[in-house]
Amino acid sequence: MGDQTTADKIVTAKAGSVIAENLKLALATPSASLTPSTITAMVGINQGSALQLAPDVQNVMTALAAKAASGDYPANVQAATALSNLTTLQGKILPGGNHAAFGSFLNQAKSHIGDATDLQNTTNFISSSKFGDFGSGITNMSSMLDQGLTSKFGSLSAASAALSSGGSMFDGINPKNIGSPTGLVQALNANKLGNASGVNAKLKSAGVDLNNLEDPVYADKIAQVTGGIKDPVVLNTVADQFGQDPFGGLPSYTGSDGSLYNNSAGKLLGGA
Amino acid sequence: MVIGADLAPDVGNAGGIQSLKDLGDFTKTANPNDLKGLTAGPADIAGKFGDMGASFPNMGSASSMLSKISVPSVPSLDSAAPSLSSLIGGQSGVLNSMTGASLSSALSPNLGPGGLPSITDFAQSVAGGPAFTNILSGGVTVDTIAALEASTSKATSLFSTAGVDLTAPPPAGLGSSMNFATSLHKFGTNSEMSGLLSNMSVPNSQYGDSIKASLAEGRNKTLMAQNGIPPLNFNNLPTYTGEDSSLNTNAAGKLLGG
Numbered sequence: 001m002g003d004q005t006t007a008d009k010i011v012t013a014k015a016g017s018v019i020a021e022n023l024k025l026a027l028a029t030p031s032a033s034l035t036p037s038t039i040t041a042m043v044g045i046n047q048g049s050a051l052q053l054a055p056d057v058q059n060v061m062t063a064l065a066a067k068a069a070s071g072d073y074p075a076n077v078q079a080a081t082a083l084s085n086l087t088t089l090q091g092k093i094l095p096g097g098n099h100a101a102f103g104s105f106l107n108q109a110k111s112h113i114g115d116a117t118d119l120q121n122t123t124n125f126i127s128s129s130k131f132g133d134f135g136s137g138i139t140n141m142s143s144m145l146d147q148g149l150t151s152k153f154g155s156l157s158a159a160s161a162a163l164s165s166g167g168s169m170f171d172g173i174n175p176k177n178i179g180s181p182t183g184l185v186q187a188l189n190a191n192k193l194g195n196a197s198g199v200n201a202k203l204k205s206a207g208v209d210l211n212n213l214e215d216p217v218y219a220d221k222i223a224q225v226t227g228g229i230k231d232p233v234v235l236n237t238v239a240d241q242f243g244q245d246p247f248g249g250l251p252s253y254t255g256s257d258g259s260l261y262n263n264s265a266g267k268l269l270g271g272a
Numbered sequence: 273m274v275i276g277a278d279l280a281p282d283v284g285n286a287g288g289i290q291s292l293k294d295l296g297d298f299t300k301t302a303n304p305n306d307l308k309g310l311t312a313g314p315a316d317i318a319g320k321f322g323d324m325g326a327s328f329p330n331m332g333s334a335s336s337m338l339s340k341i342s343v344p345s346v347p348s349l350d351s352a353a354p355s356l357s358s359l360i361g362g363q364s365g366v367l368n369s370m371t372g373a374s375l376s377s378a379l380s381p382n383l384g385p386g387g388l389p390s391i392t393d394f395a396q397s398v399a400g401g402p403a404f405t406n407i408l409s410g411g412v413t414v415d416t417i418a419a420l421e422a423s424t425s426k427a428t429s430l431f432s433t434a435g436v437d438l439t440a441p442p443p444a445g446l447g448s449s450m451n452f453a454t455s456l457h458k459f460g461t462n463s464e465m466s467g468l469l470s471n472m473s474v475p476n477s478q479y480g481d482s483i484k485a486s487l488a489e490g491r492n493k494t495l496m497a498q499n500g501i502p503p504l505n506f507n508n509l510p511t512y513t514g515e516d517s518s519l520n521t522n523a524a525g526k527l528l529g530g
Contacts, residue, residue: 033453033454033455033456033457033458033490034450034454034506034507035486035489035503035504035506036506037482037485037486037489038453038454038456038457038482038486038489039453040478040479040482040485041452041453041456041479041482041483041485041486042449042450042452042453042454043449043479044474044477044478044479044480044482044483045449045452045453045479046444046445046446046449047479048444049474049477049479050473050474050477050479050480050482050483051469051472051473051474051480051483052472052473052474052480053398053472054398054399054400054404054468054471054472055400055471056400056404056405056408056471057397057398057399057400057404059404059408060404060407060408060420063407063408063411063412064407064412064417066412067412067417074414075412075413075414075417078414078417078418078421079412079417081421082417082420082421082424085421085424085425086397086420086424089397089424089427089428090397090398092438092439092441093395093397093398093427093431093438094398095441097444098441098443098444099444099449099452100442100443100444100445100448100449100451100452101441101442101444101448102398102452103448103449103451103452103453103455104441104442104448104451104452105394105431105436105438105441106391106394106395106452106455106459106465107451107452107455108434108435108436109391109394109395109430109431109434109436110391110459110462110465112371112372112389112433112434112435112436113388113389113390113391115371116370116371116372116373116388116389117388119367119370119371120371120373120388123360123364123367126356126359126360127356127357127359127360127361128357129356129357130355130356131355131356135320135323135324136319136320136323137320140350140353141346141349141350141352141353141359142343142345142346142349142350143343145342145343145344146341146343147324148320149320149338149341150341150343152312152316152320153310153311153312153316153317153320154309154310154311154312155308155309155310155311156338156339156341157309157338157339158306158307158308158309158310159310159312159317159338160334160335160336160338160339161302161303161306161307161335162298162299162302162306162307162310162314162317163298163317163331163334163335163338164302164331164332164335165298165301165302165303165306166296166298166301166331167331168330168331168332169295169296169331170296170331171328171329171330171331171332172330174322175318175321175322175326175327175328175334176318176319176321176322177318178314178317178318178321178331179296179297179298179313179314179315179317179318180296180314180315180318181293181296183296183318184292184293184295184296187296197292199292223293226291226292226293226296227291227292227293227294228291229291229292229293230290230291230292234292235289235291235292235295238292238295239289239295242295244295244301245301
């Protein structure tokens with residue numbers, strides 16, 4: 001094949017644009033539901049010439065008319081009534097010359113069935129469930145509103161304050177490790193403080209796999225190691241790194257920062 | 273002078289920060305006054321969030337979320353629901369009435385799942401269904417007529433239940449006709465709906481055939497899409513701006529309108 005010409009450009013329905021075997025495939029996005037077939041159907045629908053009563057329905061109507069005209073009482077009377085009621089309903093569902101109306105009714109009926117099915121599936125599931133199946137702390141309708149948080153924590157504002165007190169320490173840490181020594185070590189390493197603080201070296205010495213900190217078998221060792229690091233310089237550096245208020249947990253302290261660094265609490269945090 | 277845990281003050285919250293571990297323990301880092309009412313420890317909070325599948329961008333986001341969650345007092349609702357099964361059970365009558373399930377038991381054969389109405393229950397009077405098959409196979413009898421009457425009555429009630437006003441059909445026009453026609457692809461993926469509409473398509477007519485074709489097209493489109501094959505595209509055709517007259521005589525050109 002020689003140089004590609006515009007005539008080589010062919011149209012397919014694939015999305016995107018590719019070159020395949022020197023053919024430029026000018027590709028468009030998939031269409032909606034307007035196609036030659038549906039456009040033809042649309043014309044027939046608009047003209048009222050695409051649909052008719054199903055053959056079974058027509059045959060039954062013929063049979064009912066025949067029965068109604070017979071002397072077979074009371075079936076003849078019932079047949080006449082049934083045929084009348086049927087015809088009335090048909091005239092509403094499939095108005096002559098307006099098949100678009102039938103489509104509208106079908107869409108609404110289908111939507112109703114979908115809604116009803118969704119509702120039934122959900123209510124069946126709910127009615128076979130217990131409050132507690134949805135999580136700890138969920139015991140009634142009220143507790144479902146916050147998924148049991150208030151029941152579990154006691155106070156959401158207090159829990160909020162608790163999380164805030166950690167500064168940015170647990171940012172990006174798996175929520176299941178928030179407030180745990182494992183989460184603390186993860187936070188230190190995420191902020192390049194694992195080695196500087198001496199934590200990593202001590203964890204290795206204790207046999208902790210730094211690449212598998214979340215393994216429960218290491219939980220006690222991690223707590224032991226981090227609990228043994230008491231260098232105030234390290235503590236102060238870490239608190240500063242994570243934007244923690246180093247005195248937040250010391251409510252007995254009421255003075256200025258300067259005075260704190262001269263008392264025992266302040267010295268713990270690195271004061272002279 | 274190295275100062276450590278030995279000099280940590282007893283401040284009433286487990287002795288304040290004594291080690292690196294304590295910096296991750298909010299019972300040591302938060303003001304106890306701010307923690308009043310808190311009944312969960314760090315492990316409880318972490319465990320709950322873990323169970324809930326939480327994924328916080330940062331702790332500020334978590335804290336903000338907690339401070340904004342609202343739980344209104346709803347004692348009447350709590351009382352009405354000593355259990356979930358009793359809550360739903362107490363409302364099942366109304367729910368069944370709303371869905372139309374309550375209409376199913378004594379009327380025509382129940383075709384929908386779980387006692388719910390099917391599209392045949394709605395459209396049997398024009399598209400055919402069990403009540404008509406019964407008459408064709410069993411003849412016009414008192415019983416078969418009664419079944420047909422029941423299905424007609426049921427359909428009328430169902431349209432009312434579904435909030436469909438049969439007395440106010442949308443006028444025929446481009447919008448309503450296109451809406452129906454473009455719904456045929458969706459209808460084609462439903463065997464019940466597809467069967468009903470195929471039964472109703474006018475035979476020996478391009479328009480009747482186009483109904484069946486559109487239904488099949490929709491069904492096939494879905495099948496192919498599930499295997500990575502996109503539908504044919506009938507819009508957004510590129511505009512030819514070149515000068516190659518051969519475009520008027522080859523297939524590609526014709527596709528582009530030549």
